[in-house]
Amino acid sequence: MDLNTIWFLLVGVLVAGYAVLDGFDLGVGALSLFARSSEERDVYVASIAPVWDGNEVWLLTGGGALFAAFPIVYATVFSGFYLAFMLLLVALIARAVSIEFRALVPSPGWTKVWDWAFGLGSLLPAILFGVAVGNVLRGVPIGPAPEFPWQGSFLGLLNPYAVLVGLVSCAFFVMHGAIYLRMKTDGELADRMGRIALGAFAAFLALYAAATAATVVVSPFLFQKTSNPLFWILAALLVASLVATPVFTKTGRKALAFVASSAVIVFMILVAALSAYPALVPSSTSLANSLTIYNASSTPLTLYTMLVIALIGVPIMLGYTIFVYVVFKGKARPGEGYGAAVAGAKPASARR
Amino acid sequence: MDALFLARLQFAVTVGFHFIFPPISIGLAWMLCIAEWLGWRKRDPVYVQVGRFFAKLFAITFAVGVATGIVMEFQFGTNWAVYSKFVGDIFGAPLAAEGVFAFFLESTFMGLYIFGRDRVSKGVHWFSSLMVAVGATMSAFWIVAANSWQQTPAGSVVRNGRAELTSFYDAIFNPSTMPRYLHVVTASLVTGAFVVAGVAAYHLLKDKDSVFGRKALRLGVAWGLVFAVLEVMPFGHFHAQQVARTQPEKFAAIEGLYTSQTAAPLVLFGIPFSPPPLIKAKVEVPGLLSYMAFGSVGERVRGIDEFPLEDRPPLWLTFVSFHNMVVLGLWFIALMGWAAFRLFSGKLWEDRLVLKALMWSIPLPVAACQLGWMAAEVGRQPWIVYKLLRxxxxxxxxxxxxxxxxxxxxFGLIYLMLGALWLFLMIKKAKATPAPAHA
Known part of the structure; x- marks a missing residue:
């Protein structure tokens, strides 16, 4: 395996890690729009408050890794998707500050504003990430090397296929968030999240099937790997996790359901990545103009240096991330949201 | 207005607004780490109270810092695609390393520090505050290293229409990285100390017997004095000497030296006009600039007249921002020295003048950071990568x-709103009565 392929995989791992981890926060945020009371919304926020920040770093690191390993992709796609990206950034800003701000002023009006910012700031990225993936799978309007000029427009990004993929990702994140929240709560709320997860799964499955069928028409070039056994192994694992998710949800195996749902997004990303490989961004003007892991990459020295950095840094990072998740395992404690911790309103427990 | 001008304006707004927050969070993180240590080891509930209190201010600042930092991470690609393609082989690596080595550490342990007080032992809880501080400080390293490569590129060669890496070590430890990093980190520590000291001063002005206020103020003044001195001497001085060696145009611009000369004067005060390059109402010390920059009065310092017009940085902004930064830096030493003197005489708690000065000086280190950054970045113009790319x-x-x-x-509107909210919340939480102390 050459360095470029290793980096293709590593960027894929970062994207998958982001989707699994920030995916449930985004889902919980989108679900909070439909919370039945303000107290219930506090539980939603408390369930993600200690970890959402670390989860979002996956996105920043993914952006940095893309810049370092495949700068041409970073430069071409981000400037090409300019306005869509600005919209995404606005949503992420609103979300980041609302989690912090909502409980700082004890006034219903204040909390309401930030609850909306939190909900919409989560829902919008859940859709936009899918729209971005949809556009990449469909191919984006880039011209020939070495400049790879962009030949599209903002409205071109909102094509039916990309919007369909946006709905797929939205349904998935809502399901993933519901499964997570069910794991972190008890009683009626947990039961309701179980039902929402199953409903969202049905919607997701239908949309995903439709999107796959549409892909055959829109991007037939993505189906050239069907002779590769790896494609079928990944596809089989994807199907297995697709079956396991509703089964575990129905039978009340909360943690296993979360693992299965995480596996769904990981294998979805891997199947799509393998199908596109070695292209990172197919071109819709001509497949010969596609950005690949070879024509868009940094030099071997940079890729090698970055690999060393990743091999040292990532295991350490995974170690303490797992440690923190273990510390916060179990049910979300009511009053463990930012408000309580930041306002210092919580009485000291017996431990201190 | 053309796209280039607007893109530059947008970059200035984005980086300027973002850079309000990291110096505060780096500085506060270390203050928290010390307060938590004292609270834990000395079993002193008041220091725990100090930790809890300032953790609120830290958390608010950190959130806005993260929110605005997301924009920074992606802005190079959206607005500066040619730049991103040109520098990607070098510039992306430190950004990714920041994520892997620093930002994950800071964010993950931040969650544990803020929410885990009752879930882990006191030792682990203190350790989480240390990791937040270490993560924040390492974050600054990678960002300053990346920016320093733009100032003084090294470890690379221009090939295939882009800068390609030849030595990662040389690129990261390029000639300006360490001088700038030490200057930035000490400035951040001063910023954090001023927040703690100023807020403590406010509480003492309300109640001179506040134990919370006294302990926090002692911490802020001790820490603030040490780093206010270090920031200027040696680190500010070393950085200026490095600029004199590696970026003579920038040095001439910030110092207001418009003609090359031996025994060059240090301009203490002046009102710059450009064009033509001219400084009115000048107060200067003959020979001092040559001495400070190169260690001898006889050394020749290159003035701006030596450089072609198209290679000169803007003269007015660089001179004004640099000189105001220096004035502020000296004020920090004076104020903290004065406060430390009153502290040793045991009179600080009642000295309302010093307390008021400390309180009103809270925003000044942030202003100094902004001015310093402005001098550094505007002084690099017209280059985006010095001598390699305009x-x-x-x-x-x-x-x-x-x-x-x-x-x-x-984004201008969003930033105005975020800035106002941040200020409102910071002031509200800074004025709040600290939660009762319990061990």
């Missing part, structure tokens, strides 16, 4: 002026 050639060719204008207005 700013005027680096923006995204496909992004129109209308698009940049739209997002500039949008």
């Amino acid at each position: 700013t005027s050639e680096a923006h995204s060719p496909t992004v129109t002026a209308a698009e940049v204008g739209f997002s500039l207005v949008l």
Whole structure:
């Protein structure tokens, strides 16, 4: 395996890690729009408050890794998707500050504003990430090397296929968030999240099937790997996790359901990545103009240096991330949201 | 207004607004780490109270810092596509390393520190505050290293139409990285100390017997004095000497030296006009600039007249921002020295003048950071990568002026709102009565 392929995989791992981890926060945020009371919304926020920040770093690191390993992709796609990206950034800003701000002023009006910012700031990225993936799978309007000029427009990004993929990702994140929240709560709320997860799964499955069928028409070039056994192994694992998710949800195996749902997004990303490989961004003007892991990459020295950095840094990072998740395992404690911790309103427990 | 001008304006707004927050969070993180240590080891509930209190201010600042930092991470690609393609082989690596080594550490342990007080032992809880501080400080290293490579590129060669890496070590430890990093980190520590000291002063002004206020103030003044001195001497001085060696145009611009000469004077005060390059009402010390820059009065310092017009940085902004930064830096030493003197005489708790001065000086280190950054970045112009790529050639060719204008207005409004909210919440929480102390 050459360095470029290793980096293709590593960027894929970062994207998958982001989707699994920030995916449930985004889902919980989108679900909070439909919370039945303000107290219930506090539980939603408390369930993600200690970890959402670390989860979002996956996105920043993914952006940095893309810049370092495949700068041409970073430069071409981000400037090409300019306005869509600005919209995404606005949503992420609103979300980041609302989690912090909502409980700082004890006034219903204040909390309401930030609850909306939190909900919409989560829902919008859940859709936009899918729209971005949809556009990449469909191919984006880039011209020939070495400049790879962009030949599209903002409205071109909102094509039916990309919007369909946006709905797929939205349904998935809502399901993933519901499964997570069910794991972190008890009683009626947990039961309701179980039902929402199953409903969202049905919607997701239908949309995903439709999107796959549409892909055959829109991007037939993505189906050239069907002779590769790896494609079928990944596809089989994807199907297995697709079956396991509703089964575990129905039978009340909360943690296993979360693992299965995480596996769904990981294998979805891997199947799509393998199908596109070695292209990172197919071109819709001509497949010969596609950005690949070879024509868009940094030099071997940079890729090698970055690999060393990743091999040292990532295991350490995974170690303490797992440690923190273990510390916060179990049910979300009511009053463990930012408000309580930041306002210092919580009485000291017996431990201190 | 063309797309280039708007893209530059947008970058200035984005980086300027973002850079309000990291110095505060780096500085506060270390203050928290010390307070938590004292609270834990000395079993002193008041220090725990100090930790809890300032953790609120830290958390608010950190959130806005993260929110605005997301924009920074992606702005190079959206607005500066030519730049991103040119520097990607070098510039992306430190950004990714920041994520892997620093930002994950800071964010993950931040969650544990803020929410885990009752879930882990006191030792682990203190350790989490240390990791937040270490993560924040390492974060600054990678960002300053990346920016320093733009100032003094090294470890690379221009090949295939882009800068390609030849030595990662040389690129990261380029000639300006360490001088700038030490200067930035000490400035951040001063910023954090001023927040703690100023807020403590406010509480003492309300109640001179506040134990919370006294302990926090002692911490802030001790820490603030040490780093206010170190920031200027040696680190500010070393950084200036490095600029004199590696970026003579910038040095001439910030120091206001418009003609090359031996025994060059240090301009203490002046009102710059350009063009033509001219300083009125000048107060200067003959020979001092040559001495400070190169260690001898006889050394020749290159003035701005030696450089072709198209290679000169803007003279007015660089001179004004640099000189005001220096004035503020000296004020920090004076104020903290004065406060430390009153502290040793045991009179600080009642000295309302010093307390008021400390309180009103809270925003000044942030202002000094902004001015310093401005001098550094404007002084690098007209280059986006010094001597390798001009700013005027680096923006995204496909992004129109209308698009940049739209997002500039949008983000301008969002930043105004965020800034106002941040200030409102910080003041509200800083004025709040600390939660009762319990061990």
